[in-house]
Amino acid sequence: MELDRIYASIQGDLEKVREKLKSISRVDFPWLAEQLGLVVRGTGKGIRPALTLLSGSFYRYDFDCLLPMAVAVELLHTATLVHDDAIDKASVRRGQPTINSIWGDEIAVLMGDYLFAKAGEFASDTQSPRVIKLFSQTLATISSGEINQFRNAFHLPQAREDYIRRIYGKTASLFSLATQSGAILSQAPEESVAILKDYGDNLGIAFQIVDDILDFTSTAEAMGKPVGSDLTQGTLTLPAMMLIERYPEDNPVKRLFETGDMKNIPLALEMVRNSSIVDDCYRVASEYCERACQSLKRLPENPRRQALIDLAGYIVARSL
Amino acid sequence: MELDRIYASIQGDLEKVREKLKSISRVDFPWLAEQLGLVVRGTGKGIRPALTLLSGSFYRYDFDCLLPMAVAVELLHTATLVHDDAIDKASVRRGQPTINSIWGDEIAVLMGDYLFAKAGEFASDTQSPRVIKLFSQTLATISSGEINQFRNAFHLPQAREDYIRRIYGKTASLFSLATQSGAILSQAPEESVAILKDYGDNLGIAFQIVDDILDFTSTAEAMGKPVGSDLTQGTLTLPAMMLIERYPEDNPVKRLFETGDMKNIPLALEMVRNSSIVDDCYRVASEYCERACQSLKRLPENPRRQALIDLAGYIVARSL
Numbered sequence: 001m002e003l004d005r006i007y008a009s010i011q012g013d014l015e016k017v018r019e020k021l022k023s024i025s026r027v028d029f030p031w032l033a034e035q036l037g038l039v040v041r042g043t044g045k046g047i048r049p050a051l052t053l054l055s056g057s058f059y060r061y062d063f064d065c066l067l068p069m070a071v072a073v074e075l076l077h078t079a080t081l082v083h084d085d086a087i088d089k090a091s092v093r094r095g096q097p098t099i100n101s102i103w104g105d106e107i108a109v110l111m112g113d114y115l116f117a118k119a120g121e122f123a124s125d126t127q128s129p130r131v132i133k134l135f136s137q138t139l140a141t142i143s144s145g146e147i148n149q150f151r152n153a154f155h156l157p158q159a160r161e162d163y164i165r166r167i168y169g170k171t172a173s174l175f176s177l178a179t180q181s182g183a184i185l186s187q188a189p190e191e192s193v194a195i196l197k198d199y200g201d202n203l204g205i206a207f208q209i210v211d212d213i214l215d216f217t218s219t220a221e222a223m224g225k226p227v228g229s230d231l232t233q234g235t236l237t238l239p240a241m242m243l244i245e246r247y248p249e250d251n252p253v254k255r256l257f258e259t260g261d262m263k264n265i266p267l268a269l270e271m272v273r274n275s276s277i278v279d280d281c282y283r284v285a286s287e288y289c290e291r292a293c294q295s296l297k298r299l300p301e302n303p304r305r306q307a308l309i310d311l312a313g314y315i316v317a318r319s320l
Numbered sequence: 321m322e323l324d325r326i327y328a329s330i331q332g333d334l335e336k337v338r339e340k341l342k343s344i345s346r347v348d349f350p351w352l353a354e355q356l357g358l359v360v361r362g363t364g365k366g367i368r369p370a371l372t373l374l375s376g377s378f379y380r381y382d383f384d385c386l387l388p389m390a391v392a393v394e395l396l397h398t399a400t401l402v403h404d405d406a407i408d409k410a411s412v413r414r415g416q417p418t419i420n421s422i423w424g425d426e427i428a429v430l431m432g433d434y435l436f437a438k439a440g441e442f443a444s445d446t447q448s449p450r451v452i453k454l455f456s457q458t459l460a461t462i463s464s465g466e467i468n469q470f471r472n473a474f475h476l477p478q479a480r481e482d483y484i485r486r487i488y489g490k491t492a493s494l495f496s497l498a499t500q501s502g503a504i505l506s507q508a509p510e511e512s513v514a515i516l517k518d519y520g521d522n523l524g525i526a527f528q529i530v531d532d533i534l535d536f537t538s539t540a541e542a543m544g545k546p547v548g549s550d551l552t553q554g555t556l557t558l559p560a561m562m563l564i565e566r567y568p569e570d571n572p573v574k575r576l577f578e579t580g581d582m583k584n585i586p587l588a589l590e591m592v593r594n595s596s597i598v599d600d601c602y603r604v605a606s607e608y609c610e611r612a613c614q615s616l617k618r619l620p621e622n623p624r625r626q627a628l629i630d631l632a633g634y635i636v637a638r639s640l
């Protein structure tokens with residue numbers, strides 16, 4: 001299903017979120033405004049703000065609070081990408097040159113800080129101390145997760161649970177913030193907040209697993225960045241873990257991690273693509289999606305609930 | 321006057337702030353806890369948290385709110401230092417090796433993000449949306465100020481007002497957050513919030529001017545970091561500006577900025593030290609301190625008001 005159809009019930013409000021995001025670039029510094037515009041224009045599929053709006057529509061839909069929160073969630077996401085790219089020395093993201101590649105690492109660090117700050121300003125516009133605290137806790141989870149990922153780079157062995165914990169930190173925690181904050185701001189009962197948290201947690205894990213699969217199976221053209229970048233960074237993802245499990249004695253991932261020889265990366269990509277690993281990884285992602293949708297059944301049935309279910313389907317089926 | 325005597329009326333509560341700051345290092349990641357401990361142990365003279373406590377003591381002194389805010393202010397300061405050191409490639413701060421020098425720039429960026437997040441969590445514990453928003457706005461001001469400073473590095477000419485605007489962004493905005501948040505959390509009338517904002521603004525500018533003087537006049541031993549580091553970074557501060565004003569045709573700062581030849585730095589330090597520039601800079605700092613104290617006169621007279629006045633005196637007289 002197309003994203004536009006899934007977003008149908010919130011299309012107008014999602015457009016207002018995008019407008020607000022663009023307004024971030026109207027700041028005191030003309031040259032900075034231009035760069036911020038570049039960052040914000042590159043904004044992706046809007047899944048995170050859509051999650052906030054949809055999750056906020058089961059009880060009292062309060063767009064005055066949901067708007068700044070949806071903006072905050074997307075800005076927080078953008079800020080972490082700006083820092084990640086600087087740390088990974090990535091030169092392209094979504095087909096655009098990264099901030100660090102144009103302006104250097106220093107500006108990328110400061111621009112990320114600025115975007116965190118703007119995200120925090122929007123979060124505080126919700127006037128909800130609980131949501132604001134959740135926002136800060138999520139940033140803490142993301143950054144400590146990134147620290148762990150960086151520290152574990154090129155390390156073997158790693159347990160499957162470590163991987164799930166890592167992707168929870170870097171991706172699912174933000175999905176969870178998006179859904180929980182929507183629920184809280186709509187004055188949902190605690191049970192429903194918990195249901196939507198559960199949905200966000202599981203959906204986020206599924207999303208990251210698919211991302212990790214695509215880093216093996218997609219093309220640079222489709223992704224707007226090089227394939228195999230996780231292996232380049234020494235990040236062990238599910239497809240690589242499965243490869244190691246199947247060929248424990250000798251495999252290109254092990255050789256890469258032991259010797260740092262990057263020639264092993266295309267070999268690893270090819271072995272994964274030509275095996276059942278891709279299907280097996282999608283199966284794991286689907287399981288998380290099913291768990292996500294399962295929890296939704298306890299919410300009132302309405303078009304937004306269906307949209308959340310369809311979004312889960314889209315996430316597993318997406319090719320970029 | 322000694323800081324201990326100035327802090328006398330809040331000594332017990334300031335100690336609780338320090339204890340809380342230490343507790344930040346008790347986190348999920350043992351190795352991270354150790355590093356965070358290093359950062360937090362290095363915490364300086366506690367001027368910023370002291371400002372929050374003192375500013376919060378004119379009306380309803382509510383330590384339950386002031387404690388997390390004082391912690392937030394100091395953590396925000398620490399986080400910006402961690403990022404600054406990574407950006408400046410500084411190897412020593414307060415006599416300790418910097419995070420970036422031990423763990424690399426990547427960990428320093430992520431650790432700074434983590435500290436921003438923890439600061440945000442504490443700020444949100446005040447439960448005051450106004451204070452939380454001010455907190456985020458301050459981070460935006462600091463980071464956009466740093467971006468400007470970085471962009472203007474090794475640029476000539478720069479106007480005196482640009483310098484004041486720059487140091488407002490990087491230092492005074494945080495002093496201002498410290499005093500304003502204390503006032504707001506003590507339910508001070510708006511007029512008093514404005515007075516304490518004014519005090520914080522001016523005190524912060526004075527503080528940074530003195531910092532900039534010390535970078536010319538102090539020793540690496542006393543400062544716990546190399547002298548002349550502003551010039552090394554291409555940052556034009558008041559003493560350097562005065563040197564250029566006095567010798568517009570030819571001077572070591574101009575030669576440094578034009579050619580990048582670092583041999584000009586010791587020459588610039590010596591010329592400043594052996595001139596009346598140091599006194600003239602201290603005079604400018606004193607003027608800002610006087611303005612800071614002047615505004616306090618409209619607050620109720622009590623020992624905390626005197627402490628704020630004494631603190632201003634300490635800041636201009638301090639040698640590190």
